[in-house]
Amino acid sequence: MATPLLEVEGLRVEFRTRDGVAHVLNGVDYHVDAGETLAVLGESGSGKSVTANTVMGILESPPGVVTGGSVRYRGEELLTAAPARRRELRGEHIAMIFQDALSALNPVFTVGFQIGEQLRTRRGMSRRDAEKRAVELLDLVGIPGAKQRVRDHPHQFSGGMRQRVMIAMSLALDPDVLIADEPTTALDVTVQAQIMDLLADIQAERHMGLILITHDLGVVAEVADRIAVMYAGRIVEHADVHSLYANPCHPYTRALLESIPRVDTKGTSLSAISGLPPSLTRIPPGCPFHPRCPMAAERCTEELPPLAVLPSGRSSACLFAEELVAG
Amino acid sequence: MGRYILRRLLQLVPVFIGTTFLIYLLVWALPGDPFAGKCGERACPDAYITRMREEFHLDENVVVQYLRYLGNLLQGDFGQTFSGTSVGELIAAAYPVTLRLAIVALLIEALIGVLAGVLTGLRSGGFLDNLVLVSTLFLISIPVFVTGYVLQTVLGLRLGLISPTVSADAGFGELIVPGFVLASLSMAYVARLTRTSIAENRRSDYVRTAVAKGLEPRRVVGVHLLRNSLIPVVTFLGVDLGSLMSGAIVTEGIFNIRGIGGLVFRSIALREGATVTGVVVLLVIVYLLMNLLVDVVYAVLDPRIRYV
Numbered sequence: 001m002a003t004p005l006l007e008v009e010g011l012r013v014e015f016r017t018r019d020g021v022a023h024v025l026n027g028v029d030y031h032v033d034a035g036e037t038l039a040v041l042g043e044s045g046s047g048k049s050v051t052a053n054t055v056m057g058i059l060e061s062p063p064g065v066v067t068g069g070s071v072r073y074r075g076e077e078l079l080t081a082a083p084a085r086r087r088e089l090r091g092e093h094i095a096m097i098f099q100d101a102l103s104a105l106n107p108v109f110t111v112g113f114q115i116g117e118q119l120r121t122r123r124g125m126s127r128r129d130a131e132k133r134a135v136e137l138l139d140l141v142g143i144p145g146a147k148q149r150v151r152d153h154p155h156q157f158s159g160g161m162r163q164r165v166m167i168a169m170s171l172a173l174d175p176d177v178l179i180a181d182e183p184t185t186a187l188d189v190t191v192q193a194q195i196m197d198l199l200a201d202i203q204a205e206r207h208m209g210l211i212l213i214t215h216d217l218g219v220v221a222e223v224a225d226r227i228a229v230m231y232a233g234r235i236v237e238h239a240d241v242h243s244l245y246a247n248p249c250h251p252y253t254r255a256l257l258e259s260i261p262r263v264d265t266k267g268t269s270l271s272a273i274s275g276l277p278p279s280l281t282r283i284p285p286g287c288p289f290h291p292r293c294p295m296a297a298e299r300c301t302e303e304l305p306p307l308a309v310l311p312s313g314r315s316s317a318c319l320f321a322e323e324l325v326a327g
Numbered sequence: 328m329g330r331y332i333l334r335r336l337l338q339l340v341p342v343f344i345g346t347t348f349l350i351y352l353l354v355w356a357l358p359g360d361p362f363a364g365k366c367g368e369r370a371c372p373d374a375y376i377t378r379m380r381e382e383f384h385l386d387e388n389v390v391v392q393y394l395r396y397l398g399n400l401l402q403g404d405f406g407q408t409f410s411g412t413s414v415g416e417l418i419a420a421a422y423p424v425t426l427r428l429a430i431v432a433l434l435i436e437a438l439i440g441v442l443a444g445v446l447t448g449l450r451s452g453g454f455l456d457n458l459v460l461v462s463t464l465f466l467i468s469i470p471v472f473v474t475g476y477v478l479q480t481v482l483g484l485r486l487g488l489i490s491p492t493v494s495a496d497a498g499f500g501e502l503i504v505p506g507f508v509l510a511s512l513s514m515a516y517v518a519r520l521t522r523t524s525i526a527e528n529r530r531s532d533y534v535r536t537a538v539a540k541g542l543e544p545r546r547v548v549g550v551h552l553l554r555n556s557l558i559p560v561v562t563f564l565g566v567d568l569g570s571l572m573s574g575a576i577v578t579e580g581i582f583n584i585r586g587i588g589g590l591v592f593r594s595i596a597l598r599e600g601a602t603v604t605g606v607v608v609l610l611v612i613v614y615l616l617m618n619l620l621v622d623v624v625y626a627v628l629d630p631r632i633r634y635v
Binding site for chain 1: 539542
């Protein structure tokens with residue numbers, strides 16, 4: 001198999017705080033190739049964003065400390081790379097967009113300035129050329145009247161338009177990998193769909209690798225190729241989007257899917273996952289999901305199930321994965 | 328923006344009239360006769376007093392006096408002292424020195440204060456941070472006249488690095504140490520204000536975005552972080568320039584600088600009402616204009632603020 005575009009392997013991150021050490025990532029593995037979309041799914045605090053920030057090299061440190069694993073871009077190790085090299089890759093090869101575009105954009109600069117900034121500082125473009133390119137990018141992400149709006153400030157845009165500005169900014173240097181950290185969470189449902197469509201179009205057109213971080217199962221179904229489900233700092237299930245929806249092979253994924261409202265079960269009460277996600281300072285021994293798992297057995301409290309590859313090419317970190325896959 | 332400035336300027340008119348009237352009233356309501364000590368040991372002859380009271384219209388209603396004063400003021404005439412010197416000339420002689428001192432002080436407090444604030448705000452908890460915190464606390468807690476006399480004694484008399492008093496023409500070089508003394512308190516505030524502001528904004532999302540864009544750390548701090556963090560600092564500096572230009576009485580006294588502070592102090596002692604009113608009126612105008620300038624600059628710095 002060829003080297004993946006971006007690969008995360010066994011990534012471990014701890015947050016060292018006064019109240020103790022939180023094991024935020026406990027061996028995360030995923031990869032994304034050019035032209036495909038990987039959705040990373042999980043509850044708040046499962047480590048989705050921390051993984052993304054570590055990949056970008058913008059993990060807050062302190063408290064965050066990488067204690068193991070590897071992040072490779074086209075086979076090049078990033079965790080041990082020089083800071084200058086990492087900075088070179090940021091934006092240019094791996095770009096990221098954030099959840100709340102209003103706070104993620106600088107309030108005192110025009111959107112044109114912020115989009116063109118990388119072109120001026122890293123491509124040596126003149127102010128005028130950078131602004132011209134910014135207009136093209138705003139046009140590309142579907143902002144009406146881009147030419148008039150390039151000198152507006154972020155607060156003059158609506159939520160959806162701001163997220164479009166954010167996307168335009170991330171595309172300025174033509175990255176190969178785009179990480180979208182909950183890009184639609186702060187938006188209206190109708191606007192969410194538009195932004196998702198835009199991301200999908202751009203991803204397909206530019207043959208980018210897109211990592212889509214979300215906690216919304218509905219959002220990913222249409223755009224993702226593969227899904228990685230995270231729980232307590234690990235990937236617990238990884239499959240292509242159709243098999244995952246058709247037949248989830250981890251009790252956690254199964255529970256997640258059952259907790260989405262569906263038209264055909266209207267009127268019946270919605271099932272919720274009992275209990276709370278584990279405290280990351282005290283992750284239970286064995287499988288971290290066992291206290292909430294309907295299938296938990298004696299073994300689950302002692303043995304940490306590895307993320308095992310199943311015959312169909314998907315993988316699951318459950319001791320009963322083979323029974324689950326059989327249905 | 329143009330309309331906003333025009334409206335603000337119009338608002339200045341009632342404020343200006345109100346404050347000047349109050350000052351006029353207070354100065355002339357001071358107890359005691361301005362001519363009591365004018366003639367040395369003896370009391371002044373009645374003829375002299377009557378003539379002076381007539382010349383300066385002191386027997387008229389105070390409101391009438393004020394209106395006459397205001398009328399003259401609007402024509403650029405600050406009036407005369409009792410000895411016949413033009414108040415306008417007195418101010419013209421003293422004001423440039425005070426202005427130079429205020430500018431030196433403002434530069435010192437802005438440069439040192441902001442630099443210390445940025446360095447400590449970026450790395451809180453370190454040695455430098457503690458050093459700045461302790462030294463600013465020190466500056467805040469000791470009065471200006473102590474700082475002034477200590478620096479004058481140590482640098483001027485013991486070490487001979489500076490001349491202990493400032494010469495009559497008061498060049499910029501001579502004003503550095505007095506400027507430092509005048510600025511010391513505000514400098515401590517600027518350092519702390521900048522430090523808090525930087526530390527607060529350092530973890531903000533837009534700084535993270537700037538890092539994620541692959542910008543150089545220098546650019547992240549110097550452009551993205553600083554521009555946002557300096558908004559409250561600039562506001563403080565603007566208003567402070569107004570008070571630096573009026574609050575230099577102590578510093579001017581210590582270093583024998585012939586500026587506005589000394590002029591107003593002497594005039595109060597001699598009951599030279601016209602001079603006191605003239606100087607204070609000028610300070611009021613400067614203060615009001617500085618406030619307007621700060622409001623306008625604020626809108627330029629922070630585009631989210633729009634004036635209607």
